[in-house]
Amino acid sequence: MAVYTEVSDEDLEAFIAGYDIGTVLGCKGIAEGVENTNYLLQTTCGTYILTLYEKRVDPRDLPFFISLMDHLAGLGLACPTPLRGRDGLSLRQLCGRPAAVISFLQGLWPRRVTARHCASLGRAMADMHLKGLSFPGRRPNNFGLAGWRPLFTSERNRADEVKAGLADFIAGELDHLEAAWPTGLPTGIVHADLFPDNVFFLGDQVSGLIDFYFACTDFLAYDIAVCLNAWCFESDSSFNVTKARLLLANYTQLRPLGE
Numbered sequence: 093m094a095v096y097t098e099v100s101d102e103d104l105e106a107f108i109a110g111y112d113i114g115t116v117l118g119c120k121g122i123a124e125g126v127e128n129t130n131y132l133l134q135t136t137c138g139t140y141i142l143t144l145y146e147k148r149v150d151p152r153d154l155p156f157f158i159s160l161m162d163h164l165a166g167l168g169l170a171c172p173t174p175l176r177g178r179d180g181l182s183l184r185q186l187c188g189r190p191a192a193v194i195s196f197l198q199g200l201w202p203r204r205v206t207a208r209h210c211a212s213l214g215r216a217m218a219d220m221h222l223k224g225l226s227f228p229g230r231r232p233n234n235f236g237l238a239g240w241r242p243l244f245t246s247e248r249n250r251a252d253e254v255k256a257g258l259a260d261f262i263a264g265e266l267d268h269l270e271a272a273w274p275t276g277l278p279t280g281i282v283h284a285d286l287f288p289d290n291v292f293f294l295g296d297q298v299s300g301l302i303d304f305y306f307a308c309t310d311f312l313a314y315d316i317a318v319c320l321n322a323w324c325f326e327s328d329s330s331f332n333v334t335k336a337r338l339l340l341a342n343y344t345q346l347r348p349l350g351e
Contacts, residue, residue: 094125094131095121095122095130095131096129096144096146097125097129097139097144097146097187097189098173098187098238099119099131099142099144099186099187101116103186104116104142105153105187107184107186107191108133108135108140108191109178110177110178110179111175111178111193112178113137113138113140113193114135114136114137114138114237114277114350115135115136115322116133116135116136117133117134117135117303117334117347118132118133119131119133119134119142122141122167124289126153127146127148127149127303127305128143128144128146128148128149128293128305129144129146129189130142130143130144130280131143132192135203138196138197138249139258140175140193140194140196141172141193141195141196141229142193142194143191143193143194144186144187144189144190144191144193145189145192146189149305151190153191153231154183154190154233155183156229156307156345157304157305157307158174158182158183158192159227159229160224160227160304160307160350161173161194161246161283161304162182162222162227163173163223163224163226163227164223164224164227165195165221166192166202167223167226168223169174169219169220169223169293169301170194170197170216170298170299170300170301171197171220171300171301171304172194172197172300172304173195174192174193174194174195175192175193175194175195175265195257196291197258197299197300197302198220198292198294198299198300199292199293199298199299199300200292200293200294201289201290201291201292202288202291202293204247205288205297205323205335205337207332207334207335207338208296208338209296209323209337210319210324210336210338210340210342211296211339211342212260212293212296212297212298212342213220213261213286213291213298213319213323213339213340213342214319214339214340214341214342214343214344215342215343215345215346216291216298217283217300217315217316217319217343218281218342218343218345218346218347219281219346220250220281220301221233221280221281221312221315221347222346222347224280224281224282225280225281227281227307228274230309231307231308231315232307232308232309233284233308233309233310234306235268235306236308236310236314237270240269241270241272242267244262244263244266248262249283250289271286272309277311277312277349278311278312278313278351279309279310279311279312279315280311280312281309282297282305282307282308282309282310282312282314282315283304283306283315284306284307284308284310284314284315284318285303285304285305285306285307285318285321286301286315286318287318287322288322288323290302290303308350313349315348316340316343319339320336320339321341323334323335326340
């Protein structure tokens with residue numbers, strides 16, 4: 093989250109008047125993140141997140157993201173819920189940007205990941221995958237296998253600036269992945285961005301999953317792979333087997349991997 097678009101008091105008050113959430117008491121920019129403009133919004137009825145969608149987000153994808161969050165929250169998943177205005181719309185315009193008011197979730201993302209965090213994450217991820225099976229929308233994964241080769245080609249000439257021989261190494265890995273990529277794995281809605289800063293906790297229990305703006309349709313194993321890499325490696329690059337086993341064991345309690 094970050095602030096790229098400033099919103100005047102007058103524009104904010106006119107925008108919020110379209111909702112049944114009272115009047116504005118305060119609105120503070122949220123500095124974390126890199127994709128959209130986010131404000132912590134306080135009104136006489138409660139606390140919310142005001143999001144203005146910046147240029148990275150394709151406006152054509154926004155109905156998918158908004159509908160997905162609405163669907164998951166309606167089934168009881170702890171995730172942001174888009175609020176509808178008096179006109180029934182969740183997606184509106186503010187300062188020339190698509191914008192939405194989203195429910196506020198309590199919790200903090202973990203700066204130091206523990207095994208208990210991983211256990212709770214496994215359950216929450218499986219719950220999300222199961223609840224997503226009934227969502228009718230579909231969206232391709234822009235950061236799946238089909239997108240890796242074009243991304244690499246666009247930056248290949250800079251790879252060796254990071255490490256000598258890296259370009260050839262990545263090219264070889266892509267050749268292998270394209271030849272050996274599996275087919276027929278269980279498919280559904282994946283979050284596709286379940287890094288620690290997108291998972292809130294109260295204590296060591298997940299209190300909410302946020303930032304669904306990379307969500308798409310892909311192998312459910314895609315999310316599991318992201319989490320094993322993002323949550324189960326230590327700062328010295330060693331793999332923490334305990335964290336991985338707890339993550340997978342708690343995931344499979346709700347959703348066995350073969351289903």
